[in-house]
Amino acid sequence: MKLYDYFRSSAAFCVRMALALKGLTAEREFVHMRRKDQLGAAYKAINPMGLVPSLADDDGTIVTQSLAII
Numbered sequence: 001m002k003l004y005d006y007f008r009s010s011a012a013f014c015v016r017m018a019l020a021l022k023g024l025t026a027e028r029e030f031v032h033m034r035r036k037d038q039l040g041a042a043y044k045a046i047n048p049m050g051l052v053p054s055l056a057d058d059d060g061t062i063v064t065q066s067l068a069i070i
């Protein structure tokens, strides 16, 4: 699974904590929020709301909203 992540995102931080507590690892895809990558077409294809984080499961399912991911 892949976590679309930004190190200064508090919402993404919560997801990283939950993954760590569960002993799960996820590939981390860096979304450069200072460069507004979250608003670009490539990321909006993942999350049309342009918010970080998003989690892509291995079967292609994408979950957005940190609490839903957790």
Ligand SMILES: N[C@@H](CCC(=O)N[C@@H](CS)C(=O)NCC(=O)O)C(=O)O
Pocket: 008, 009, 010, 011, 012, 033, 038, 050, 051, 052, 053, 064, 065, 066, 067
């Ligand atoms: N309710 C969302 C909030 C996510 C959110 O607001 N993320 C911020 C970063 S912490 C974001 O992506 N902001 C977009 C922006 O600043 O353009 C969640 O819990 O995932």
